[in-house]
Amino acid sequence: FVGFIGGCIEMHDRRVAQEALRQNEAQLRELMEVQKRFVADAAHEIRTPLAAIQGNLDILIRYPHIDNKDKLEIIGDVQRESSRLGRLVHDMLQLARGDSGLSFKEDEVRLDQVLLDAWRETERINRNHHMVLTDLPRVWIYGDRDRLKQLALILLENATKYTPKGGTIQLSLKTNSQSAEFRVSDSGIGISETDLPRVFERFYRVDKARHRGQDPGGTGLGLPIAKWIVDQHHGDIWMESKLGEGTHAVVRLPLSEDNSTS
Numbered sequence: 001f002v003g004f005i006g007g008c009i010e011m012h013d014r015r016v017a018q019e020a021l022r023q024n025e026a027q028l029r030e031l032m033e034v035q036k037r038f039v040a041d042a043a044h045e046i047r048t049p050l051a052a053i054q055g056n057l058d059i060l061i062r063y064p065h066i067d068n069k070d071k072l073e074i075i076g077d078v079q080r081e082s083s084r085l086g087r088l089v090h091d092m093l094q095l096a097r098g099d100s101g102l103s104f105k106e107d108e109v110r111l112d113q114v115l116l117d118a119w120r121e122t123e124r125i126n127r128n129h130h131m132v133l134t135d136l137p138r139v140w141i142y143g144d145r146d147r148l149k150q151l152a153l154i155l156l157e158n159a160t161k162y163t164p165k166g167g168t169i170q171l172s173l174k175t176n177s178q179s180a181e182f183r184v185s186d187s188g189i190g191i192s193e194t195d196l197p198r199v200f201e202r203f204y205r206v207d208k209a210r211h212r213g214q215d216p217g218g219t220g221l222g223l224p225i226a227k228w229i230v231d232q233h234h235g236d237i238w239m240e241s242k243l244g245e246g247t248h249a250v251v252r253l254p255l256s257e258d259n260s261t262s
């Protein structure tokens with residue numbers, strides 16, 4: 001009887017082990033699929049600016065005597081496309097490092113100060129919009145100061161990129177007993193209901209044609225990086241938007257225990 005019970009347990013254990021193996025295999029396969037798609041998308045994204053650079057250089061070599069104005073225009077194009085390539089590679093490396101478990105610092109951080117830093121940096125280089133800052137209450141969270149600043153800069157940069165000159169950009173922060181929530185709001189071009197759920201996908205960019213040839217030169221990786229940073233802080237990020245009216249990028253982060261004593 002003891003042998004029979006022992007046999008049953010062994011069979012059960014083997015079944016559990018096989019099931020775990022199957023699940024691991026499925027997860028691994030899914031992970032490899034995601035990785036493969038990332039590489040394919042990345043190659044596609046890199047090919048576009050590269051083709052533009054090569055095409056422009058071909059023209060310069062084949063027609064060395066075109067007038068200076070045309071030459072300057074072509075060189076300007078090459079410069080724009082190569083800095084776009086640089087941004088792409090930089091952003092892709094960052095996401096790839098994130099995928100392989102890049103570690104985050106874990107410090108007590110004054111979120112309001114980090115936001116203020118990012119705000120001032122954006123204000124210094126942005127003369128095109130009304131920048132409205134509402135009072136930022138003092139709030140401590142647990143996390144990585146540099147990454148949090150990068151997160152705020154991504155959202156502020158998007159607000160400036162997708163808001164026509166003369167529009168308004170706003171930053172606000174509020175807290176409750178568990179979390180802090182900040183929003184970067186703009187009165188810009190907005191995002192349609194169909195595009196809204198996709199903006200956190202890697203390389204996703206809303207119809208480039210709507211920028212009417214004035215593509216602000218994004219990589220489609222800003223929001224995925226923002227989401228990665230928020231995930232690492234166990235928070236939430238989402239966008240609220242109305243086409244033609246504007247966008248709110250909202251981030252909610254858990255508070256650290258220090259708030260009770262500050």
Ligand code: ADP
Nearest residue numbers: 158159162199205206218219220221222223247
């Ligand atoms: P990008 O580098 O193209 O800005 P992101 O990942 O940061 O890439 O954003 C993805 C897309 O979401 C953008 O290409 C843009 O179409 C849209 N988007 C992001 N933020 C805003 C905003 N504040 N207003 C309007 N559209 C936005």
